[in-house]
Amino acid sequence: MVLVGALVAPVVWASRGDRTPVSAPSTGGAAAIVEFDAAADTQPSAISTTTTLAMVIQGQAVTVPPTTAAPETQAPTTAAPTTEPAPVVVCASKYVVRAGDSWYGLEAKTGVKASTLAGTNNTTIRAPLMVGDEICLPPGAEVAADDAPPTTATSRCGDSYVVQPGDSWSRIAAKAGVKSTDLAIANGKNLRSTLLPGQTICLPVGASIQTAPAAAQPTASPVTTRRYSRSELEQIVRDAWPDELEADAFYVANRESRWNNLSQNSCCVGLFQLNWNSHKKWMANHGVTDRNQLFDPAVNARMAVITWQRSNSWRPWCTANWCPVS
Numbered sequence: 342m343v344l345v346g347a348l349v350a351p352v353v354w355a356s357r358g359d360r361t362p363v364s365a366p367s368t369g370g371a372a373a374i375v376e377f378d379a380a381a382d383t384q385p386s387a388i389s390t391t392t393t394l395a396m397v398i399q400g401q402a403v404t405v406p407p408t409t410a411a412p413e414t415q416a417p418t419t420a421a422p423t424t425e426p427a428p429v430v431v432c433a434s435k436y437v438v439r440a441g442d443s444w445y446g447l448e449a450k451t452g453v454k455a456s457t458l459a460g461t462n463n464t465t466i467r468a469p470l471m472v473g474d475e476i477c478l479p480p481g482a483e484v485a486a487d488d489a490p491p492t493t494a495t496s497r498c499g500d501s502y503v504v505q506p507g508d509s510w511s512r513i514a515a516k517a518g519v520k521s522t523d524l525a526i527a528n529g530k531n532l533r534s535t536l537l538p539g540q541t542i543c544l545p546v547g548a549s550i551q552t553a554p555a556a557a558q559p560t561a562s563p564v565t566t567r568r569y570s571r572s573e574l575e576q577i578v579r580d581a582w583p584d585e586l587e588a589d590a591f592y593v594a595n596r597e598s599r600w601n602n603l604s605q606n607s608c609c610v611g612l613f614q615l616n617w618n619s620h621k622k623w624m625a626n627h628g629v630t631d632r633n634q635l636f637d638p639a640v641n642a643r644m645a646v647i648t649w650q651r652s653n654s655w656r657p658w659c660t661a662n663w664c665p666v667s
Contacts, residue, residue, distance in 0.1 A: 432461065432477035436484060438470045439522055451482035458482070473522055473531025498527055498543030502550050506538045506643055507580035517548040524548075536583050537650045538643065564633040571600045574612060574638055581642035586649070589665055593645075593658050602638040611641035613648075613658075620648065 436447070444455035444466040451458065459466045461479045470476075478484070502513060510532050514521035525531050527545045536542070544550065569577070574594065582590040597614035598604035608616050610632055617632045624630075624644055635641045648657050655665055 431480055433480040433482065434478045434484075435475050436478050437522070437526060438474045438476060442470050444470065450484055451478060453479060453482045471531060471533065473525050473533075499546035500544045500549045501541050502544055504536050504538055504540040504542060506646065508536055508538070509584050510534075510536065513542070513550070516550045517544050519545050519548045533585070535585060538581070538646055539650070564631075565602070565636040565638075569602050569638050574600050574602060577638045577642050578612075581639070581646055589655060590642075590645070592663075593655070597658070602641065603636055605636075610635040612638045613641055613645035615641060615644055615648065616657075620644070623647075623651070 436451075444459055447453075447458055447470075448455040455466050457479060458476075459468065461477045502517070504513070510521045510525055513536075514524045517524065521532060523545050524542075525534065527543045528534075575591070578590050578594060579587055594600060594612050597609075598612050600612075602612045604611065604614065606614075608618065610617055615635055617635065621629075621632070627644065627647065629635065629640060629644060635644065649655065
């Protein structure tokens with residue numbers, strides 16, 4: 342006990358932070374000796390990291406090294422994904438498709454890859470090119486003067502022409518001495534567009550067609566009693582109907598009259614079995630004033646075309662099982 346008292350005595354006389362003696366019994370047998378920097382903050386709770394803490398535990402001095410605060414860790418940040426803008430298709434110039442053109446043919450004309458040309462037009466090289474269609478050319482595409490699309494001067498409407506039975510773009514172009522594509526373009530059309538008798542179209546500037554004055558139609562024509570042959574009737578249909586409608590016209594003539602221009606029943610007459618009572622009022626405006634005139638296959642075919650034109654469809658001949666959309 343004497344030895345323990347000798348060891349504890351120096352500690353009892355040590356000062357606290359406020360220089361108050363420390364009593365041995367209140368320490369529970371151990372006391373801390375703390376060195377204070379006079380120039381440092383004297384708050385009891387603030388202890389410098391350079392302070393050495395010495396503890397005397399049952400006569401043994403233990404030195405505890407200063408602790409170093411762990412560095413603050415910053416939560417990793419994730420960059421927001423960026424979305425690249427969609428490529429902008431630039432149409433540098435226009436080109437009107439001509440007969441014989443293809444994507445690879447245009448590649449040779451413009452110096453731009455066929456796939457790039459097709460992509461500029463939101464399509465692929467498998468897509469067909471139709472004569473008269475207008476397509477985009479990307480920057481850098483150059484078309485030779487001979488291959489350039491028609492100028493505004495050649496596309497303007499010069500003279501006019503009234504479509505006759507049997508006419509087509511190629512036939513009218515041959516009469517006018519121009520290319521069929523230029524003729525269609527002058528009318529804002531392409532070679533697939535339908536031409537109907539009586540329709541007025543534009544001829545390119547400088548083109549004209551010399552036509553003989555139309556003979557006055559008689560108010561009545563002799564009744565036809567001759568039955569025409571199948572080959573004669575087919576040629577009459579070809580001459581009267583536009584090329585793109587010929588196949589359906591053949592079907593109707595075969596179904597309605599079995600290629601018999603003298604066929605009739607209580608309502609309908611002739612090659613296309615036209616309903617006389619339903620159409621005689623407007624037919625009178627075209628010189629057909631007698632039911633018997635419809636036995637003439639040329640007259641019947643011409644009135645059938647006008648009937649189609651009035652409804653712009655095959656509706657006058659439609660059935661539950663057949664009604665094509667033109």
